[in-house]
Amino acid sequence: MSSETKKRLRIVLVQPRNPLNIGAAARAMYNFGFEDLWLVDPWEKAFREAKSAMGAAKVLQNARVTSSFAEALGDASLVAATSAAKGRSTDLVQKELTTAGHAIRTHLEDRPVAILFGPEKYGLSREDLSHCDWLLEIPTNPDCPSMNLGQAVALVCYEIARHARAIPRLKTPASVSAQERDRILGLLLPLLSDSGFIFDGSEEAQTHKVRRWITRLRLAPADSQLLMAMLRQLRWKFDHDGD
Amino acid sequence: MSSETKKRLRIVLVQPRNPLNIGAAARAMYNFGFEDLWLVDPWEKAFREAKSAMGAAKVLQNARVTSSFAEALGDASLVAATSAAKGRSTDLVQKELTTAGHAIRTHLEDRPVAILFGPEKYGLSREDLSHCDWLLEIPTNPDCPSMNLGQAVALVCYEIARHARAIPRLKTPASVSAQERDRILGLLLPLLSDSGFIFDGSEEAQTHKVRRWITRLRLAPADSQLLMAMLRQLRWKFDHDGD
Missing domain, CATH: 1.10.8 (Helicase, Ruva Protein; domain 3)
Known part of the structure; x- marks a missing residue:
């Protein structure tokens, strides 16, 4: 995946409250080569603290803050919300992250994509979801479905950046005569x-x-x-x- | 992947120092249905703090602490170290996480696997690596290769738990623990x-x-x-x- 393609992915954190999570999300984006981070109505103190933390990634320094969903989503032509909750009543197209990654990669080849992550405690509201095309489900344990925000961002970035899966080759290792x-x-x-x-x-x-x-x-x-x-x-x- | 199969995966944190990372690793394991967490020589205060944190997952409550690698690895017949560093000089079999997940899942069907994560600052030492069969590479950005510990554990658990794809089964040959x-x-x-x-x-x-x-x-x-x-x-x- 080229860096031009990666620039078309936007990560949008909606009302994040924990500076450590904001920092972790930014670092995970940088780990996988994504740069475009937006925050919708973050808890202001959390954002200040995250930005001033030692080693805050360049992604975080360049993050944009807004109160407007329209601005945060920009010209994305595919907007996906993340959720760990299965079977939530919604009219969104539901996709498992494990299979949606490839479709998102393909879309990114010539068009921008935005992925939304909800606030730590409550997740995305019905109103937030109304901006979205897809609901990305992370296949978590039903006993403990809710993921840490920074970890959820890491998974989504990893899944989208991963190399196309090839069937592994079986090698016969060199051995002596x-x-x-x-x-x-x-x-x-x-x-x-x-x-x-x-x-x-x-x-x-x-x-x-x-x-x-x-x-x-x-x-x-x-x-x-x-x-x-x-x-x-x-x-x-x-x-x-x-x- | 059945819960019996999942029980065969052991996550081993070597000398973790940050209670938040220990807690995040335990939660990510629980998110993906894994339970067997071991810590080798953790910074003791960090482990105490992590255990007493509100909402510490059951995984953390049941975590085991040891100073012995042999005990931590138990009867694992496949031991994989994680690393973001590419091209590190080593004689370990190097596998990209994106392609190794399936081989690990197959191995777990009837044999235990241990995955090692190094200390936050320095990663696994040469001595630590001498216990391992594989080096799992997480395909991160060369400009920012090093991942947060909790996020790295989340990725590995996700990759191993993800639904099997229709690719041929890879047999890892039986070997002793x-x-x-x-x-x-x-x-x-x-x-x-x-x-x-x-x-x-x-x-x-x-x-x-x-x-x-x-x-x-x-x-x-x-x-x-x-x-x-x-x-x-x-x-x-x-x-x-x-x-």
């Missing part, structure tokens, strides 16, 4: 014989078992070298005991 | 000391190297047992040499 495994066995098997792990009559079965073990480990080259270094040192100790 | 790996080290390290592989002055570096080696092997349970049997026999030989 059969020859290298034989060199390991050449060190390990004599140690196991000397220590009695491999004993008369068990050679064939135990050797097979240990060889399979080494094969299954699928040692990376560096891991194989470390194992050989340990085995050589154990060998040295065996040979020099009693010196 | 962190506790079992500690038992192996308990046998191997003394042998390496006795043989001179670990010598005065090299303990820390060599122990770190060997611990990482064991972690990378991702031993299956039967392979771990075979390794321990071999190590016990080598131990017996060391102790009885000269008899």
Whole structure:
């Protein structure tokens, strides 16, 4: 997602009351490369405190304050409200955040989007919601649906900024050659014989078992070298005991 | 994702210092239905304050405190560290959170997973990282990569709890728990000391190297047992040499 595209996303906090939440929302926006923060009727003291906090992000310094929803929403052609409450009676189009992210990304490619977050205690009012096209539902636990404001902003920014999901590739990791495994066995098997792990009559079965073990480990080259270094040192100790 | 599955996820905060962050992490866990919170060496005052805060979630009341990584990681057979820093030099498997969530969900279906979050200022140390299999990268803005702790926990919980998409299941191969790996080290390290592989002055570096080696092997349970049997026999030989 280009930075031009990211500039088309506006985050609107409606009547936030807690300076820490305002600061956390601004930082999360900056974490994911979004910059356009508006506050509608914030508790003034909270906004002052948030702005003066050490390390307040540049996003917060540039935040705009208004009493007008129309101004806060600007020229957004898609306005989404966030809510953790499921099944709320509304005529808004309801979308789960997990599936709406892609649609919002697509919209942002050539048109602005605004996302509204309600006040900490009460959430968005029916009047606030009347400005919105979509209700974005964050799929929280019904026992504890309501999220912290700063965390909700972080989730929405993350979801919109996330890379398009590709099917993960399965890699087979590099592992050492059969020859290298034989060199390991050449060190390990004599140690196991000397220590009695491999004993008369068990050679064939135990050797097979240990060889399979080494094969299954699928040692990376560096891991194989470390194992050989340990085995050589154990060998040295065996040979020099009693010196 | 069933609640039984969710119980297999453990969130581990390493040396958290800010009570608000501890509280926010616990609340985010509860928002997404996760319950198992551990703290390694928290700043004690911060933990007390967080627990006594109004509305501290049940998750926080049940949180466990320890000084032992082995205890905090418990029987997790996949341990992931979180980091916003890209390109950090490490031999951990690096995964973007956006693509790792599905693999973690699959693993949780029958095996426990622990996710580590570092202290607010410094992140996880090299020593902390030596316990981990994966480094989970949160795809943040390079200009402002470091996330607030509570928000990072919220993102990870959200990503893991999100509804499964129709992509192929990724199997993470069965491997032994962190506790079992500690038992192996308990046998191997003394042998390496006795043989001179670990010598005065090299303990820390060599122990770190060997611990990482064991972690990378991702031993299956039967392979771990075979390794321990071999190590016990080598131990017996060391102790009885000269008899």
